[in-house]
Amino acid sequence: MAKPGKIPGSAEDVEAAYYEAIASNDVDALMALWADDDDIVCVHPGATRLIGHAAIRASWVEVFERGGVRLAPTLLHVNQNMMSAVHSVLEEVRTPGQEPQDLHIVATNVYLKTPVGWRIVMHHASVAPGQAPASAPSGTVLH
């Protein structure tokens, strides 16, 4: 359930709280950041889509029960208007004590402005080869 008093204001704030909730394996904090709407969608890397709170919550419980994930979000790219914010984030996957993995995660996080503030309506993550680029200017990926 949403906790309006505890969630800060901007889409960036919600995103920071999102990665903090993942880092602390806190499914209640994580789910409070999603829109109170059964049309929300979550796509985990290599998986099909999940729709609605029950399915999305169950998937994160499963992730956290397996020990969670250590993600380092980086290189945020934003396309925003007054009522929506489309964030593209590159996530490095970190395992303490191990070398960085030769892959990174590309995540799309979409926020809509709801009556109780900015909330997540879509998280789509997929795996890409190689470490996250140090920067990703136009055209450099293909050439």
Add this chain to the structure above:
Amino acid sequence: MAKPGKIPGSAEDVEAAYYEAIASNDVDALMALWADDDDIVCVHPGATRLIGHAAIRASWVEVFERGGVRLAPTLLHVNQNMMSAVHSVLEEVRTPGQEPQDLHIVATNVYLKTPVGWRIVMHHASVAPGQAPASAPSGTVLH
């Protein structure tokens, strides 16, 4: 470049035109559907993100030069407000004369309402195992 006179009105119309442009290997028609904004983002399956018209156009030219792709979009799921539309689409990959592949593509297409109408600002596609589910109600994917 955008061709305002040739692009129909709703986000659904733009999406239909998008898959039609892919089916006909028409990179000009495809790129006209994107917002005239260098913040647009495209993530192809298994790849990192591309930002801006030049990189995105080059990637589709490459796809079309390899013979293109035959996608059958299905099971659209929508989260929309007045200024943005977040579409989740399952795409079957079809190769004429061959059995359906045992995978499907999950695509997120985000449209924003721009001064010249609805335009794509984000396409994120990733591969999921198995054929596209016949339907995807809440909770059925995990259980």
